[in-house]
Amino acid sequence: MATIDYRLLVRQLEALLDTRDWLTNSAQTCAFLMQMLDDLNWVGFYLQRSPRMLSLGPFQGKPACHPIPFDKGVCGAAARTRQAQRIDDVHAVADHIACDAASNAELVIPIMVNDSLWGVLDLDSPTVGRFTAEDQAGIEALMAVFIAHTDLEAV
Structure with missing residues (x-):
């Protein structure tokens, strides 16, 4: 897999987010x-x-699973602990919620606003071990852009 230029992606996302609307x-x-x-x-x-x-x-x-309690799955763990979850093989997680049987790896980033959990960003891949520490840092940088450009208190 090619190296991802997350610095370029950050600049592109900054340009794309031209409104403060959380839904858009x-x-x-x-x-x-x-x-x-x-x-x-x-x-x-x-x-x-x-x-x-x-x-x-x-x-x-x-189509995805809904709702997800904090005490279930990888998204629930990220929400509960307020820490990113980078899982190489979701099938090794006892309480993994399988919305799509093709998903094998997962990266979940909590979105915090004023020390409160707004939600999480969930990325799934069909490839075991898809997400690296560099991917996690890159996605966290992208979420910082999302937070800075979005009125998340309006939700």
């Missing part, structure tokens, strides 16, 4: 990531709209 920016971000990153089969946001529960937000890919 989250939809644009998902589409951007799905088009710009290889070997993904799902990209989307899950939002915290009720206590200890994630609700499906904008995404690209097959």
Whole structure:
């Protein structure tokens, strides 16, 4: 797989997010990531709209699981711990929620606003071990752009 220039992607996402609207920016971000990153089969946001529960937000890919409690799956772990989850083989995770049987690796980044969880960004790949530490750092940088350019308190 080719090396990804996340610095270039950061500049491109900054240019793409030309509104403060959370819905537009989250939809644009998902589409951007799905088009710009290889070997993904799902990209989307899950939002915290009720206590200890994630609700499906904008995404690209097959229909998804909804809702996701904080005590289940990789997205739930990211929401519960407020720490990124980079999983090489989701089938090795006992409580993995299998929305798409083709998904084998997962990267989930919590989205924090004023020390509160807004939601998570979930990326799935059909390739075991797809996400590296560099991918995690790059996606976290992209989420910093998303947060800086989006009114997330309006949700």
